[in-house]
Every structure is written in structure tokens, then in C-alpha cells.
Amino acid sequence: MIEVKHITKTYGKKQNAFVALDDVSLTIPKGASVAILGKSGSGKSTLMHAMSGLDRPEKGEVIIDGQNILKLKQKAVDRFRAEKIGFIFQSFFVQGNESVYDNVSLPLEIARVSRGKRKARVDEALRAVELTDKTKSKARNLSGGQKQRLAIARAIANEPSIIFADEPTGNLDSVTGDKIEKLLFGYNKQKNVTLIIVTHDPELAAKCDMLVNIKDGKIESIEQADVKAAKVTRRVTKKVQ
């Protein structure tokens, strides 16, 4: 479970100060799929960074599995990220000049998983994203969809309990994007892993259990699955008209 309590994050100082997150609170149950929906500059990325321990808001608490990660020392936060969190980015950030295998192996190396165990985990992660046949290829030779699948394999290799996906389908065409979505939601349901997707795409957001609307650093609304379904239907109808 992730509990975010009254976090505030300000960038810059004095006249230039910009409040990216303003007293934000929310609770995400374990195993849920959550969409953080907002325009660029709304503070959705900052919220993700705060929840994943990449950034430190000056006020508030981020409690994950009973532990306030904002109170941890840098070393402990790094370890927390290495062991419990998986990241997927819009621009993939796969290492083009390294092999697919080495890309997936990276988080395991960082988490100090022994060489023997790594092999099995990498193979399993690649199997899950159907990239087994590309194990030895250089990552730069993969297509966009394959790169994002590789990024997913990298994110799930260390069996994290939370996966953060920042616009995971933003750079992909709709067919490939659908595949990636299926893969993510499938993994989320199958392994009961909390999936937090940061997006400005309402359609992708609509597929999540929980939808957090964020605007100007404040939470506008939090919708649960059933309510949300109705709303999305309404929007889609609107579009059609």
C-alpha cells in the first residue's frame, strides 16, 4: 500500500518559486492499477518521482508498506528503489549499444543479485515480454515496440512490488501501444503488482482501477473504476458527437 500524505514540492526560490505539488494526499491499495492523469506541467511527473523516492518533497510523508521513504537515508532509498520499484519511461531509455540481455541484467546487478540467479531472472523476464529470441541482439536494433517491451522486461526482472510507467505508450503507434498496455495490465493482475501509470491519455487512464486527476499541483479528483467507466463513456460519446 502507498500512502501519500500532504506532500508539497517547490522548485526554485523566492520570486521564481514554482509549486509543483501542493499538499497532495492519496492512498493506493496494493495491486491496484492507477493512472495519474494530467497535462504537462501539472505535477504528475513530480508526484511519480516523489512516490518512487527519486525526489524529496520538502513537506509531507510517502509511506510505502508502512515505511516513510522520505525519512530514509539516500543509501536506503537507493536500495528501496533497486529492490521494490520498476520504472518504464516514455523514451524507453534502453542502452542501445548493449545487448538485450545486459539491459535486463542491469537492475539485477544494481540490486546485487548474484550472477547465477540473474540468468534465470533475465530469461524469465524476456520470456514474459516475448523477446527471448532477441536475447543477444543489440538493443539499438530493436523496433520501438520491442524497445518498450525490453524496458518492461527490465522493470519486472527484479520482481518489484510497484511499477511506475511514465507515458509508456507515448512514443508508440496505437497497435503497438495496445500490446504494451496488455502486457502491463496482464502483469499487474497476474502478479498483484501495483502499477502506476503517468499519462495525459484519458483512454489509457480509463483502463486503470483508479484514476487520479491532477492539475496545477493539486489533485482535482480521484475516481474509482466503476464511476470512471461511466465518465469515460460520457466523454467518448461527446467526442463522437
Add this chain to the structure above:
Amino acid sequence: MKLADTIRRAGRSLRQAKARTLLTSLAIGVGAFTITLALAAGAGGRQYASDIISSNTDVRELYVQPKMDEGSMDFTKPQEYVEGPAMQFGGGASMKMLTEDDLAKLEKIENVAEVTPIYNASALYITREGQKKYQAGLEPYNAAIKSEVLAGVPGDIKEDEVILPSAFAEVLGLPLAEESIGKVVNVAMANAATGEEKMYPLKVRAIIKSSILSAVGSTTLQTSRATVAEMYDFSVEGTPLAKAYVGATVMANDEANAEDVKQAVIDAGYDAQTAEDLMGFLFQFINVLMGILIGFGALAVLTSVFGIINTQYISVLERTQQIGLMKALGMRRRDVGRLFKFEAAWIGFLGGALGSGVALLAGTMANPWISDTLSLGDSHLLIFQPWSFAAIIGGLMFVAVVSGILPSRKAAKLDPIEALRTE
């Protein structure tokens, strides 16, 4: 990240920038090359010098002379006359000589095995039946002084035997083979007072190679101490130099005691020098030369330090995203810094290995040519010692890591959020 994984990843990053890595390493390589050759030349030079010393001297030997007064060779003011034999120089200066009493005194010093006066003797000529006459020096045979034997066994030389340098054997028509052993050569001595000549027939005991390393060289005969003494005494009999010597070699009974004996001799009122004192300037000279070469190498290494810093800075900039990703994935600052330090270490290793490897190759190929040009005979000027490679490569890796500190700190400090911003 575990150490082995970090080292592996560091190596891989370098392989992905082959040209840059190689060029940066080459800069260090130049330093490694120079230093390797400097050390090899130093080792070779010292070996050469100690070869010279061992073929001329015995480490147990001390060269003892009467103590020289401060002004004994001072021509600017009159010197008081001192009793005793002395070698006269023009202009009212003289050098005192050792007497038999002095020798007896030296012999009584503890741990002294033998005192041999230095016989400043030269034969009038040496010849053999049907051959020309040649000038020759005389020297008592010392088994501790190494020489290359061509025929016969120098060993326990008897009073009527002589050891010939090969150059003499050749001019006297003796082949450099066993058949010449036992043949008789005639050594003529002349008395300095009366001009009387006396012939000493000596049997060839051994023929040794005339060595350029040796001061005994090609024109000095070696015979037993007694024979040399007898010849010398004959030549100076009736002159003021009879029973007086320019100096003496004092032999300690053991290498370990040489230094103590030296002190005792000095305390007894004489000047004493060990072989090393006499040859020490050689080592000093070699060390200075080696130091200069190493200095040039160090300069090259210093230059390459900036190369490494530059390369690593560029590498950090280029890989901002990669570093950001690794940090986002939970890599600790220390590990990120270490990754870049290891890369620097790899560069240092590569440069060191390349430079010293090429130096070894070039040196090994050049050695015969150098020996030939400088006529060093069989000895090589460049001697490569395994420890020097380890020291150079290790040292350069250390230098490289130190140069990598600044860039690696920059990498470690990188903010992952900034690094991963895509806009």
C-alpha cells in the same frame, strides 16, 4: 552493484568507445614506454657496471694508501718534509708511500685475511722464441676477479706460471686452445738503478679472454703473487722505492667484514676505499641518467592525466542518460563514481600494458644492435625486470584512477530526474 559487475560494465563501456579509449591510453602508453625503457636501461647499466666491478675487483678488497695530508699536493706553499719513502713529483710535492712496517701494521688488524702491496710493476717486455717483444703490465692473480677462460684452468697458479690475455696469446703465436697450455713465454725485467736485465721464463697456465670490461685488459699478465713480488723487488732494488709501495690491497676474511675492516684501517691512520667506493661514481652516473629518462616519462604521464580527465568528462556528458537511468534504478552514488573510476583504471591498465609491452618488444629487438654499436660484447644494455612491468602498470592505473576522480564525482552527483528529462 558488486565489484566484479562494476569492473565488467566499466570494461564494456570502454569497448563501446574503442577509438577514444585507445587514443587516451596511447597518451599514457608513451609515458609507460619511456619509463619502462628508463628502468630497463638503469637495470642494464647497473648490471654492466657491476660486471665491470666484478671483473676488476673483489668486494672483500680495500685499497689502502697512506693518509694524505691536506696540503700534500698543494703547490701554492712549501710543504714540510716528512720522513719515509715518497714518490716525488715536480714542484716540491710528493706522495707518501707504504713501508713494510705499514704492511705489518695492516696485517694485524682484525678480520684481515691478506695484505698485498700494490706492485707498480711492468715487465720490460714479454716474448717467446721466434716472436717479437711486447710491453706488458704485471698483476698478481686474484681468483675472485672473474674473467672468461678460453683455455687451461687459472685456479691455483704456481710461481713459474702465467695467465695470458688472449690478445698476447695471439701476438705470441699461441692458439687459443689447450695445446698452448704449458708453453713457455719469457718475461724480461730491468733494474731501475743499474739497468740490469733478468729473464723470467713462465709456463702458460691459462688463456683468458681480453675483456673491454676489465682494467687488467689486454696488456696485463697475471702471475702468482710471489712472482710479481720478486719481479718488482728486482726492478726497484737499489732505488729509494725498494720496499715501498704506493698502496696495498687489504683483503677482509669475509664480505660482511669489509666495512668493519675499512673503518679499522682508517682508524689506524690510512686512507681506505672499497671497490664500491671506487666504482660508486658509475652507479651514480647511471642513476642520474635513469632519473632523467624517468622524468621525461613522468612528464608524458602528467600530460596524459589531462587527457584522461577530458575523456572521462566527455564520457560522463555523453552518458548522462545512462547514468540517470542507473541512479533511478537504485545504483548508489558510490557505485556510479566507482564505475567511472574503474573505467579510468582500465584506461591506465591498457596504456601501461601497451606502452611497456611495446617497450619490451622494441628493447628486445634493439638490444643486439645497441650492444654492437657500443661494443658491449654479450651484455645487454636494456634489462627488463618483471617487477618493473607490474610497478609501471599498477602505478599508471593509480594515476588514471586519481585523474578519474573529478569526472566520476560529476557522474555520481548527477540528478537522475534532470538526467532523464526528455524535453
